[in-house]
Amino acid sequence: MPDLERRLAVSGHLARLEESRSVPGSWTLYVDGTPQSHVELDKPEWLGFEYVRRIGHAVDLVRPQHEPITAVHLGGGALTLPRYVAATRPGSRQQVVELESELVDLVREHLPLPRGAQVRVRHGDAREVLAKLPSGLDGVVDVVVVDIFSGARTPAHVTSTEFYSLMAPRLAPGGIVAVNVADGAGLAFARSQAATLAHVYRHVAIAADPTMLKGRRFGNVVMYASHDELPFAGLPRRLASDPAPAKLVDGDELRRFIAGAPVVTDATAIPSPPPARAVFLAKPGA
Numbered sequence: 001m002p003d004l005e006r007r008l009a010v011s012g013h014l015a016r017l018e019e020s021r022s023v024p025g026s027w028t029l030y031v032d033g034t035p036q037s038h039v040e041l042d043k044p045e046w047l048g049f050e051y052v053r054r055i056g057h058a059v060d061l062v063r064p065q066h067e068p069i070t071a072v073h074l075g076g077g078a079l080t081l082p083r084y085v086a087a088t089r090p091g092s093r094q095q096v097v098e099l100e101s102e103l104v105d106l107v108r109e110h111l112p113l114p115r116g117a118q119v120r121v122r123h124g125d126a127r128e129v130l131a132k133l134p135s136g137l138d139g140v141v142d143v144v145v146v147d148i149f150s151g152a153r154t155p156a157h158v159t160s161t162e163f164y165s166l167m168a169p170r171l172a173p174g175g176i177v178a179v180n181v182a183d184g185a186g187l188a189f190a191r192s193q194a195a196t197l198a199h200v201y202r203h204v205a206i207a208a209d210p211t212m213l214k215g216r217r218f219g220n221v222v223m224y225a226s227h228d229e230l231p232f233a234g235l236p237r238r239l240a241s242d243p244a245p246a247k248l249v250d251g252d253e254l255r256r257f258i259a260g261a262p263v264v265t266d267a268t269a270i271p272s273p274p275p276a277r278a279v280f281l282a283k284p285g286a
Contacts, residue, residue: 006106011150015103017078017110027111029078031103032151034275037078039111044083050244051220054207055145055178056084057238058224061231062142062176068092069142072133072170074126074158076100078107079119081145086117094119095137097129127158130166141170146179154182156269159193163266164200168227177201177225182272184218189272191261194223194254199263201225205232205250206257207239213247213257218275 004017013032020026026048029037038048047053059081063069068091073082076098085092094117098104101123113119122129126148144167148158157163167177179197183190190206198204204225212219224230232248239246249257262268 002110004106004110006102008100008102010099013151015100015106017106027078029107031149034149034152036149037080039078039080039083041111044087044114047080047084049080050209050242050246051180051222052080053242053244054222054239054246055081055147055180057207057235058176058178059085059143060088060238061235062174063089066090070137070140070172071095071143071145072130072137072141072167073097073145073147074130075145075147075149076104076107076121077147078111079113081147082117082119083113085143086114086119090116092118095133096121097126098123099125127163127166130170133170137170139169140172141167142172142175144170144175144177146177149182152182152275154272156271157266159196159272160264160266160269161196161199164197164225168200171227174228174231175226176230179223179225181221181223182218182275183221184273184275185215187213187215187221188261189270190221190223191258192264194221195258195261196264197223197225198254198258202227203230204254205230205248206254207235207246207248209244209246213249 006015008015016030018028025041027039028035040046047056068089071085071094073096076096082094104121148154181190181193206221206223208221236248
């Protein structure tokens with residue numbers, strides 16, 4: 001029986017890979033009991049988690065179909081989105097930043113990347129590594145994915161204006177920052193994150209299911225930010241046709257969403273709120 005668990009040195013959390021009993025090759029990564037990533041080994045172009053699909057739409061729309069891109073992923077998980085980019089945009093150059101080396105080893109051992117995928121993994125804290133990326137990435141990155149969690153919570157130091165400003169000079173013209181934000185009733189954390197992104201970038205939009213946007217339950221809000229106008233004319237249709245439909249919020253509606261929300265700085269940053277354990281009783285991908 002292969003060892004599908006690994007204790008992570010930095011956080012102390014237990015990472016575990018679990019294969020679906022009904023769908024061979026369908027895997028879910030859990031960290032501290034929280035489902036973090038879902039991978040279909042034979043179908044890397046399929047994104048099972050709803051919030052990951054919403055980030056995938058930004059990957060699809062940032063450049064013409066099949067055109068290679070340069071992507072930076074802050075937070076590795078099971079390398080779901082790097083697999084997706086490699087499958088849908090062959091020849092893309094990708095950098096992954098992951099704090100937990102044991103997690104990368106576990107994923108590479110049991111869920112290897114497709115042959116030919118140009119993915120470089122950098123080990124370390126996302127903020128520290130981002131600040132030290134080679135100058136050759138300045139002004140050429142098409143997509144920055146921010147999906148950083150320690151267990152079920154996003155650490156405070158990767159939620160601030162100072163953090164989001166670090167990726168601004170890396171973006172190519174038309175480049176997009178896509179951020180996964182987890183929040184619960186009231187959406188105070190999500191509103192402040194949207195306000196913070198809008199403080200750094202001229203164009204911001206968010207996507208979530210309508211019930212989530214009403215602040216009635218815990219879930220994920222995907223946020224998109226760019227120096228330039230977001231190429232999202234077709235995104236509402238894509239979101240509406242997903243297995244878990246979502247709504248795009250931008251323009252005046254977004255301004256109302258963030259009205260009165262504080263812009264987060266290093267001095268005021270806090271971690272994302274913890275979910276109730278019951279949120280994860282159903283196993284994704286099963």
